[in-house]
Amino acid sequence: xxxxxxxxxxLLAICGLLGYTSNRLERSSxxxxxxxxxxxxxxDYIDPSLLTKFQKETGYHVNVETFDSNEAMYTKINQxxxxxxxxxxxxxxxxxxKRAHLLKPLDxxxxxxxxxxxxQFLNQPFDRGNRYSMxxxxxxxxxIYNDKFVKxxxxxHWQDLWSPKFRDKIMLIDSARDIMGMxxxxxxxxxxxxxxATLLAAEHKLNQLAPNVKAIVADEIKxxxxxxxxxxxxxxxxxxxxxxxxxQHLHYVVPSEGSNLWFDNxxxxxxxxxxxxxxxxxxxxxxxxxxAQNAEYIGYATxxxxxxxxxxxxxxxxxxxxxxxxxxxxxxxxxDLSPTKVELYNDRYLEFKMxx
Amino acid sequence: xxxxxxxxxxxxxxxxxxxFVIAPVGLIIYQSFFDLGHHFTVANYSTYFQSATYLKMTLxxxxxxxxxxxxxxxxxxxxxxxLHQLKHRxxxxxxxxxxxWINILLKAYAFIGIFSQAGLANQFLTFIGIGPxxxxxxxxxxxxxxxxxxxxxxxxxxxxxxxxxxxxFINASKDLGASxxxxxxxxxxxxxxxxxxxxxxxxFIPSLSLFMLTRLIGGNKVITLGTAIEEHFLxxxxxGMGSTIGVVLIVAMIIVxxxxxxxxxxxxxxx
Numbered sequence: 278x279x280x281x282x283x284x285x286x287x288l289l290a291i292c293g294l295l296g297y298t299s300n301r302l303e304r305s306s307x308x309x310x311x312x313x314x315x316x317x318x319x320x321d322y323i324d325p326s327l328l329t330k331f332q333k334e335t336g337y338h339v340n341v342e343t344f345d346s347n348e349a350m351y352t353k354i355n356q357x358x359x360x361x362x363x364x365x366x367x368x369x370x371x372x373x374x375k376r377a378h379l380l381k382p383l384d385x386x387x388x389x390x391x392x393x394x395x396x397q398f399l400n401q402p403f404d405r406g407n408r409y410s411m412x413x414x415x416x417x418x419x420x421i422y423n424d425k426f427v428k429x430x431x432x433x434h435w436q437d438l439w440s441p442k443f444r445d446k447i448m449l450i451d452s453a454r455d456i457m458g459m460x461x462x463x464x465x466x467x468x469x470x471x472x473x474a475t476l477l478a479a480e481h482k483l484n485q486l487a488p489n490v491k492a493i494v495a496d497e498i499k500x501x502x503x504x505x506x507x508x509x510x511x512x513x514x515x516x517x518x519x520x521x522x523x524x525q526h527l528h529y530v531v532p533s534e535g536s537n538l539w540f541d542n543x544x545x546x547x548x549x550x551x552x553x554x555x556x557x558x559x560x561x562x563x564x565x566x567x568x569a570q571n572a573e574y575i576g577y578a579t580x581x582x583x584x585x586x587x588x589x590x591x592x593x594x595x596x597x598x599x600x601x602x603x604x605x606x607x608x609x610x611x612x613d614l615s616p617t618k619v620e621l622y623n624d625r626y627l628e629f630k631m632x633x
Numbered sequence: 634x635x636x637x638x639x640x641x642x643x644x645x646x647x648x649x650x651x652x653f654v655i656a657p658v659g660l661i662i663y664q665s666f667f668d669l670g671h672h673f674t675v676a677n678y679s680t681y682f683q684s685a686t687y688l689k690m691t692l693x694x695x696x697x698x699x700x701x702x703x704x705x706x707x708x709x710x711x712x713x714x715x716l717h718q719l720k721h722r723x724x725x726x727x728x729x730x731x732x733x734w735i736n737i738l739l740k741a742y743a744f745i746g747i748f749s750q751a752g753l754a755n756q757f758l759t760f761i762g763i764g765p766x767x768x769x770x771x772x773x774x775x776x777x778x779x780x781x782x783x784x785x786x787x788x789x790x791x792x793x794x795x796x797x798x799x800x801x802f803i804n805a806s807k808d809l810g811a812s813x814x815x816x817x818x819x820x821x822x823x824x825x826x827x828x829x830x831x832x833x834x835x836x837f838i839p840s841l842s843l844f845m846l847t848r849l850i851g852g853n854k855v856i857t858l859g860t861a862i863e864e865h866f867l868x869x870x871x872x873g874m875g876s877t878i879g880v881v882l883i884v885a886m887i888i889v890x891x892x893x894x895x896x897x898x899x900x901x902x903x904x
Contacts, residue, residue, distance in 0.1 A: 630856050
């Protein structure tokens with residue numbers, strides 16, 4: 278009994294000490310009080326040195342909290358009790374949050390860097406007129422191949438994946454919308470179709486791909502591709518950028534016939550409290566120099582035209598991540614579909630997974 | 634006075650039961666009767682039982698859970714029996730339980746490293762001249778890893794059952810001329826059967842809805858009900874359908890509990 282009491286007291290003491298220390302550390306780094314900005318971002322999705330620079334220039338300290346899926350972020354903001362000033366949802370989630378009245382409109386008169394953005398990445402269907410969102414990064418869905426096993430000329434189009442040469446060679450990202458979308462593009466259909474017959478056709482098309490599919494996985498694709506586990510994968514450009522950085526044999530292709538164009542965007546949740554800090558940060562991140570530095574750090578494509586001009590030529594002209602205008606013209610942005618339509622996509626996709 | 638005291642003692646247990654057992658199960662059942670538009674309906678159940686996909690998935694789940702449980706028993710019983718004979722058995726038992734202190738995700742990632750193309754397993758196969766094989770993303774690797782993860786939960790109850798076994802029975806059996814096999818078959822095994830049953834309950838049910846391993850190790854080549862639940866709650870946000878599958882799993886659990894529950898042994902009692 279005495280030992281038990283000692284143990285409990287000891288545990289409580291350790292907790293108390295940890296709490297006190299973390300509290301003091303937070304205070305000394307100025308993360309409490311009024312001069313703060315609470316940023317709710319994806320993991321490792323901003324250059325940390327920019328946060329230091331921002332604090333030096335404006336005096337606002339940025340607290341970063343991270344999430345790992347749009348849905349997790351949505352649930353957390355929706356249930357309230359959070360004080361995030363800025364969040365970074367993908368495009369379909371912006372539409373969803375808008376509908377759920379979770380966002381505050383942007384005050385355009387307080388934004389100084391708007392003219393820096395490339396107009397082809399503004400005014401998208403998920404947020405017409407950009408009333409609520411400022412683009413942060415954009416990207417595509419494409420094919421990653423390993424030049425040790427596959428020649429570039431063999432995989433320029435989606436249809437190439439169906440070749441019998443690639444039996445048991447392809448890894449797919451576990452995402453209903455993207456894989457169904459890929460199949461739809463191959464059938465020359467819209468990635469936003471809601472016609473059940475077309476979706477059924479897309480599933481049948483995928484079933485034919487099944488013998489070539491080695492696995493349907495999520496984030497692990499990065500690790501597998503880096504370790505040469507599979508010669509081919511279908512994944513997003515952001516993930517591809519990370520893989521390419523770790524394995525020089527990997528390359529990324531956006532099929533010219535079409536693919537998905539996605540956006541991650543800065544938005545202001547309803548619960549935001551530090552208005553001045555928010556606009557200071559948005560303007561800071563719109564400055565070409567800062568946006569370019571961030572783009573170089575993250576490796577994604579920046580929608581900031583002036584920032585892109587500041588990037589090294591090798592990055593700027595990299596057709597893998599900044600595809601040609603002809604390809605960009607064929608890219609499709611996902612519309613936010615109603616829950617029943619999302620279900621339709623997922624049901625067909627689940628059938629394909631069962632088939633595989 | 635005593636009556637009121639007993640009643641007071643019941644409060645924490647009653648609260649726990651109400652809040653963490655009855656309420657969640659009730660909520661799942663309640664949710665399962667609503668569609669995406671929050672209308673009351675039994676459509677989720679009719680969809681489930683009319684869909685070849687879901688029925689096949691159920692069959693898959695039960696089949697793989699059965700295989701995992703079977704292999705776990707086959708490995709765990711001899712292990713527990715052997716451990717029980719050892720001198721420092723509590724220490725050896727601790728070593729068996731040790732892996733359960735490590736997060737399941739870490740263990741899965743460790744297996745990815747071992748089974749991958751350039752992993753240890755393939756290096757060994759290359760060394761003995763067989764050459765590298767595709768190990769990851771096969772049904773066999775999925776069952777292997779799932780079995781590995783479940784083994785401690787099977788060994789523990791069997792070990793405890795062996796511990797509770799009165800050695801006098803074994804001595805008596807030997808004194809009366811039974812061979813070692815007869816002693817095991819007629820005395821030890823029937824008397825430790827409750828431990829095996831407890832282990833089966835602890836292994837079979839979680840195995841029905843494994844979803845992390847089906848993706849990480851199985852590469853989604855094995856689709857179980859867990860995969861479907863994950864998708865309904867996280868992607869389509871159709872909680873009704875997800876709950877329906879949850880209810881099916883609860884019913885499956887009740888069936889397994891009844892089948893492996895404490896019935897009076899029908900024969901072979903040592904008397």
